[in-house]
Amino acid sequence: MVERKRSFQVLPVRSALHNPNWPLVLLWSASLIVVALILLPIAYLVIRALGSSDAFASLSQARTWQIMFNSLALAVASALCSMLIGLPLAWLVVRSDLPWRRFWNTLAPLPLVLPSFVAAYLYISVLGPRGMLQQLLEGPFQINRLPSIYGFWGALFTLSMLTYPYVFLSTRAALSQIDPALEEAGRSLGLGPWRTFWRVTLPQLRPALGSAALLVALYSLRDFGAVALMRYTTFTRAIYTQYNSFDRSQAAFLALLLIGMTIVLISLEARLFVRTRTSGSLQTSLRQSAPLRLGIWRWPALLFCGLIIGLSLLLPISVLGYWLVRGLLAGETLASVGSAIRGSLLASAVGALFCVIAALPVSILVARWPSRWSKLIERLIYIGFALPGIAIALALVFFGIQYARPLYQSFSMLMIAYTILFVPQAVGALRSALLRIHISLEESARSLGSSPLAVFWRVTLPLMRPGLLAAASLTFLTAMKELPITLLLAPTGFRTLATIVWSSVSEAYFARAAAPALLIVLLSSLPLALLNRNNTA
Amino acid sequence: MLLPRRLSAQFVMLFAALILSACSSSAATVASPQVIRETVEVQVTAPPQIIEATVEVPVPADPGSLVIYSGRSEALVAPIIAQFAEATGIDVEVRYGSTAEIAATLLEEGSNSPADVFFAQDPGGVGAVAKAGLLAKLPAETLNLVPERFRSPEGTWTGVSGRARVVVYNTATLTPEDLPADIYDFINPEWSGRIGFAPSNASFQTMVTAMRLTWGEEKTRAWLEGLKANQPVLLENNNAVVQAAAAGEIDAGFVNHYYLYRFLKEEGESFGARNHFLTGSGPGSLIMTASIGRLANGPNEENAIRFINFLLSPVAQQYFSAQTYEYPLVDGVVTQAGLPPLSELESSALDIDISTLDDVQGTTALIRDVGLLE
Numbered sequence: 001m002v003e004r005k006r007s008f009q010v011l012p013v014r015s016a017l018h019n020p021n022w023p024l025v026l027l028w029s030a031s032l033i034v035v036a037l038i039l040l041p042i043a044y045l046v047i048r049a050l051g052s053s054d055a056f057a058s059l060s061q062a063r064t065w066q067i068m069f070n071s072l073a074l075a076v077a078s079a080l081c082s083m084l085i086g087l088p089l090a091w092l093v094v095r096s097d098l099p100w101r102r103f104w105n106t107l108a109p110l111p112l113v114l115p116s117f118v119a120a121y122l123y124i125s126v127l128g129p130r131g132m133l134q135q136l137l138e139g140p141f142q143i144n145r146l147p148s149i150y151g152f153w154g155a156l157f158t159l160s161m162l163t164y165p166y167v168f169l170s171t172r173a174a175l176s177q178i179d180p181a182l183e184e185a186g187r188s189l190g191l192g193p194w195r196t197f198w199r200v201t202l203p204q205l206r207p208a209l210g211s212a213a214l215l216v217a218l219y220s221l222r223d224f225g226a227v228a229l230m231r232y233t234t235f236t237r238a239i240y241t242q243y244n245s246f247d248r249s250q251a252a253f254l255a256l257l258l259i260g261m262t263i264v265l266i267s268l269e270a271r272l273f274v275r276t277r278t279s280g281s282l283q284t285s286l287r288q289s290a291p292l293r294l295g296i297w298r299w300p301a302l303l304f305c306g307l308i309i310g311l312s313l314l315l316p317i318s319v320l321g322y323w324l325v326r327g328l329l330a331g332e333t334l335a336s337v338g339s340a341i342r343g344s345l346l347a348s349a350v351g352a353l354f355c356v357i358a359a360l361p362v363s364i365l366v367a368r369w370p371s372r373w374s375k376l377i378e379r380l381i382y383i384g385f386a387l388p389g390i391a392i393a394l395a396l397v398f399f400g401i402q403y404a405r406p407l408y409q410s411f412s413m414l415m416i417a418y419t420i421l422f423v424p425q426a427v428g429a430l431r432s433a434l435l436r437i438h439i440s441l442e443e444s445a446r447s448l449g450s451s452p453l454a455v456f457w458r459v460t461l462p463l464m465r466p467g468l469l470a471a472a473s474l475t476f477l478t479a480m481k482e483l484p485i486t487l488l489l490a491p492t493g494f495r496t497l498a499t500i501v502w503s504s505v506s507e508a509y510f511a512r513a514a515a516p517a518l519l520i521v522l523l524s525s526l527p528l529a530l531l532n533r534n535n536t537a
Numbered sequence: 538m539l540l541p542r543r544l545s546a547q548f549v550m551l552f553a554a555l556i557l558s559a560c561s562s563s564a565a566t567v568a569s570p571q572v573i574r575e576t577v578e579v580q581v582t583a584p585p586q587i588i589e590a591t592v593e594v595p596v597p598a599d600p601g602s603l604v605i606y607s608g609r610s611e612a613l614v615a616p617i618i619a620q621f622a623e624a625t626g627i628d629v630e631v632r633y634g635s636t637a638e639i640a641a642t643l644l645e646e647g648s649n650s651p652a653d654v655f656f657a658q659d660p661g662g663v664g665a666v667a668k669a670g671l672l673a674k675l676p677a678e679t680l681n682l683v684p685e686r687f688r689s690p691e692g693t694w695t696g697v698s699g700r701a702r703v704v705v706y707n708t709a710t711l712t713p714e715d716l717p718a719d720i721y722d723f724i725n726p727e728w729s730g731r732i733g734f735a736p737s738n739a740s741f742q743t744m745v746t747a748m749r750l751t752w753g754e755e756k757t758r759a760w761l762e763g764l765k766a767n768q769p770v771l772l773e774n775n776n777a778v779v780q781a782a783a784a785g786e787i788d789a790g791f792v793n794h795y796y797l798y799r800f801l802k803e804e805g806e807s808f809g810a811r812n813h814f815l816t817g818s819g820p821g822s823l824i825m826t827a828s829i830g831r832l833a834n835g836p837n838e839e840n841a842i843r844f845i846n847f848l849l850s851p852v853a854q855q856y857f858s859a860q861t862y863e864y865p866l867v868d869g870v871v872t873q874a875g876l877p878p879l880s881e882l883e884s885s886a887l888d889i890d891i892s893t894l895d896d897v898q899g900t901t902a903l904i905r906d907v908g909l910l911e
Contacts, residue, residue, distance in 0.1 A: 129786040228773045233911040241737045244637045245901040246665040397645040488642050492604055492630040503611040508776045508799045
């Protein structure tokens with residue numbers, strides 16, 4: 001059966017080569033426009049880095065290499081950790097008879113919406129020195145010092161808690177679309193459940209795992225909030241330090257080194273998670289395999305789910321609630337959030353739309369016309385995701401004010417910036433959705449006389465619906481917490497919930513930060529609920 | 538035609554001692570400044586001092602607009618900006634960000650910037666923009682409101698409110714008597730493993746710049762190396778330093794004075810840290826200012842100057858004093874009780890012009906060289 005499937009994968013390439021046609025031209029031009037956008041920040045950084053002669057001097061310093069090692073270590077470790085959390089969680093929710101599956105399924109993706117500086121703050125106030133946990137333990141157990149949360153482990157912990165949903169979401173989507181016949185065949189040939197998973201299921205999950213792990217690694221590279229508060233120095237933190245001393249050239253040079261590291265990680269992913277281009281099943285409605293009985297294993301499984309959801313979601317939310325109540329009792333006035341709710345919803349929703357539209361041509365190209373060049377485009381697109389937001393923002397300030405004055409500080413400009421930043425997330429989700437649609441469905445529509453556009457509109461797009469929804473929600477969630485770009489590029493006076501949270505936390509007004517932070521979680525759960533319904537239906 | 542409008546505000550100044558005792562137990566509603574004829578009601582356990590500040594704000598017939606780039610956070614300055622907008626009818630738009638982010642944005646925008654004024658958290662921010670030639674000279678009558686050492690000698694920017702460097706200490710392990718009078722003495726081995734600060738923070742770096750100017754490069758380097766040898770806890774920002782001191786993670790830390798009061802307000806009297814002013818120690822009690830400058834190519838010159846004048850008016854100055862616990866820079870404004878008067882810090886401190894403190898890059902190079910900064 002596996003053999004039969006493999007024979008399909010050469011088809012699209014051949015048909016593309018034999019019938020070069022205008023849809024392909026259209027796709028290429030659209031994709032190249034997206035790539036050009038992604039290249040803007042890089043061009044800006046090169047211009048800035050060349051502005052100073054001593055920028056390159058930092059290459060000879062041991063410290064620069066130490067920071068590089070720090071960044072890579074954190075990126076790789078958080079990618080690993082998020083897989084160790086996200087993969088079993090997704091498997092338990094989709095494939096086992098774990099109790100309260102709906103509950104876990106709904107809550108598991110939510111930590112993604114917490115801004116990392118908020119999450120880090122919350123973890124420090126609970127797990128840090130003289131934090132809430134220690135105060136609890138002090139009385140009864142006389143424990144006066146907890147292991148320090150700061151440094152590599154604290155940063156890794158915070159980032160893993162925030163990013164495992166990337167792995168969870170993409171694994172869940174992939175798992176629910178694997179043809180159960182494959183696993184049944186494995187079982188009938190005498191493989192145990194464990195070996196079936198390793199030899200049949202896991203290989204099919206590899207593309208989904210790979211792109212999610214890459215997103216997590218790049219997220220860790222570009223993150224500032226968590227590493228800064230956990231006192232762990234990565235490239236992004238060093239870049240911010242440079243901006244703090246108004247040295248834009250040095251900052252740009254470090255950002256270029258960061259891009260270099262991104263390229264290393266992207267090729268690492270390509271090597272480790274070789275794209276097995278399995279074509280989708282011919283069945284249009286997949287039957288679900290019967291849930292696996294956990295038996296006695298349900299207890300450790302429940303403990304695992306409870307621990308992860310507790311630490312990643314319930315703990316932060318409880319502390320936010322505590323801040324809110326404590327502040328209200330002390331007579332704190334809350335910031336008005338009306339306009340910020342509108343701003344957040346508008347920017348995130350339209351941003352998601354922009355990203356999905358930009359990601360469509362790229363992912364079609366990558367999924368249907370795989371070639372060296374389309375692969376290159378796909379990889380280039382990931383670069384934007386690893387750049388600190390401030391570098392992208394300043395690049396658009398630089399180009400916008402000189403060459404696109406009417407667009408400068410307009411809502412459209414903000415959406416373009418969101419697209420640069422978030423398009424790889426959308427491409428990942430759309431590509432896997434496309435790969436799961438069998439090419440012969442499109443081909444039979446073609447052979448019945450439909451034009452390529454009609455096929456796309458009436459066959460491909462409807463079949464992609466879960467993927468489109470996933471891409472849009474992922475972008476929505478991450479745009480909801482975006483900060484530096486929104487601050488610098490949005491129309492002046494534009495407020496979002498994240499900007500209020502940032503402004504309040506940075507001045508130690510915790511109660512004022514709590515209400516908008518809780519609202520972010522609440523509003524973000526709306527598209528997730530939609531996604532869940534779609535996924536379980 | 539200008540129609541003057543009287544703007545008055547009542548402020549409640551709490552004595553520091555009262556803050557400490559009142560906050561945990563009662564609902565101390567510290568009111569925002571109010572526009573004319575609105576009364577502020579405040580309930581505290583002891584009667585606070587109530588101050589009324591008044592200013593006449595000219596209301597232009599055609600108010601027009603004003604674009605503010607603010608490196609000071611919304612939580613601190615939005616109320617006073619809103620009051621200005623309401624009183625004058627000017628359509629005020631504000632872009633908030635960190636001072637460094639906003640400064641970098643202004644430098645990228647260059648002469649095309651839509652901004653009228655840059656309200657920065659520290660002199661380094663406006664200094665960097667002024668160096669690029671983007672700020673215009675302010676009128677003499679505006680500049681003269683502020684003591685000379687708190688504004689740029691070229692007249693391109695002025696301080697608005699002040700904050701002092703202090704030592705924040707853990708009250709369980711230390712009393713003020715245990716603390717040295719001079720910040721230099723923190724390099725003594727007895728402080729090994731007990732101190733913390735935020736080396737990437739602009740205020741810390743400005744203090745080091747002041748040290749370079751008063752102590753000279755060598756002594757400053759010796760101090761930084763001495764600190765390093767004492768294995769300090771390096772924190773991200775001033776908040777973190779105050780929290781670390783309260784948590785007992787460090788015994789003493791170098792911060793700006795006003796963060797403590799916000800923690801006291803939210804967490805109450807049990808908060809485990811207090812400030813100590815190094816009144817006899819030169820750069821250790823440096824006064825820094827939040828500063829403002831006008832962009833030379835800003836489209837709304839008159840409104841920009843109106844706004845800057847308003848920030849230096851008694852109403853705004855009293856706001857900063859009462860609501861953000863900062864030092865007012867203009868005469869005749871009441872300072873929070875519990876803070877040593879500015880003059881006391883001033884006389885003991887240094888005779889340096891705040892505008893000479895703009896060599897941020899030289900300072901970060903030194904701190905980095907010593908190994909306290911990435």
